[in-house]
Amino acid sequence: MMQWGQPCLSWLGRADPTYTHLSIVRKVKLNLNNRRTAISKKHQTSAITEQSDTDPLCGFPSIKPGKKMQDQALDMQVEEEEDDISFFTDIDELQAHGINAADIKKLKSAGICTVRGVQMTTRRRLGAIKGLSEAKVDKIKEVAAKVSGGDGFVTALVMCERRRHVFRVSTGSAELDSLLGGGIESMAITEVFGEFRTGKTQLAHTLCVTAQIPNEAGTYSGGKVIFIDTENTFRPDRLRAIADRFNLEQEAVLENVLYTRAFTSEHQFEILDHVAAQFHEEPGIFKLLIIDSIMALFRVDFSGRGELADRQQRLAQYLSRLQKVSEEYNVSVYITNQMTADPGAAMSFQADPKKPIGGHILAHASTTRVSLRKGRGETRIAKIFDSPELPENEATFAITPGGVADAKE
Secondary structure: OOOOOOOOOOOOOOOOOOOEOOOOOOEEEOOEEEOOOOOOOOOOOOOOOOOOOOOOOOOOOEEOOOOOHHHHHHHHHHHHHHHHHHHOEHHHHHHHHHHHHHHHHHHHHHHHOOOHHHHOOOOHHHOOOOOOOHHHHHHHHHHHHHOOOOOOOOOOHHHHHHHHHOOEEOOOOHHHHHOOOOOOEOOEEEEEEEEOOOHHHHHHHHHHHHHHOOOOOOOOOOOOOEEOOOOOOHOOOOOOOHHHOEEEEEHHHOOOEEEOOOOOOHHHHHHHHHHHHHHHHHHOOOOEEEEEOOHHHHHOOOOOHHHHHHHHHHHHHHHHHHHHHHHHOOOOOEEEEEEOOOOOOOOOOOOOEEEEOOEEEEEEEOOOEEEEEEEOEEEEEEEEOOOOOOOOOOEEEEOOOOOEEEEEO
16 A cells, blocks of 8 residues: 655656756747756757748747847746646645644645645545544535635636636647547546557557647647556657657656556555645646556456446546546546457447447546547557547547657558
8 A cells, every 4th residue: 555645756756847848949948947848859959040930840939039039938938837826726725714734734645735626525535534523524625615716606608718728738640639629638538448459558658748749839838747557558668769759858758757557446546646646746747647547457356247336436436536636737637448348239230349348437437538440550540439529530540650640641
């Protein structure tokens, strides 16, 4: 069992405070804390051109030298940093409203680090935290509701304004990005399922790199990734080849991916609380959480129909927590899922006798579901299986030495 500790977690390792990303021809500062993301291997010393507004190699807008432009860039960084910080209210704010520091520390040890996190947690779970009585839980809930402004309704216009914080992480394939409406959406769970060798893990490795690269529209600044491995499929050397494709420094790319191995479903659940604490400790820096795969350990730990109900209940709790973490810290969640044979498919004359595991619990918890199947050679076909906003459609992509990319005609 993992020991609860401070939000500063040794299992993930300390992040390097110098977090920067160099495009092929210029430096892109992500925020005032000098975040370090991938560094361009090529053209690091190239002069910044004044003749072109957009770099022809990478599509990033060129910066003309001068104090005025530097001041404008600094203002943009300040605005971005303020957006990241104001996205959630730190749980320490409760101390000013009568909640003692010892109780706040207990909440943090359980992975509850924000006021919204308190609202997302049931009284039953709060009462299970050692040292929190029923009276204390009621007081914490009452103060959290007061600090957050209550639990009233808001208009759709207000929700539209809140969703301007949503970003999408590119998959490395323009066709697949178009299918997904721009990429892997934040504040949502994107589930990708398919047979073996359909590209689920390859897409996960590609996302580890593309998540660190800002987009040319300026709506996404890039950030770090956490990879939870349940099947021992993570290969850091694979990231090196993908980094070469995007002309990024290999070591910098690897430093920005935090990895942990889960060995049991209980361990997998505990890791999620530590992930939430890490997101809280470095707000706005982490952009993507990958779980490969979501169901592998649940299939091992719960076997047979006799334990099916317990498995599904535990899975529902895990997915609920995962969705809340995604919304609480505005990160994209990418999960892979396995397939199983469907004995009833032959009776109903279905074309595909296989279905994703996890049942209705996983189907309802995932915001967007994407099915993958094999095509010719190294090509794969992705299809929107379920989504609240994306139409049912297909896209073809390829698995290359440099990760997921567009299929050649």
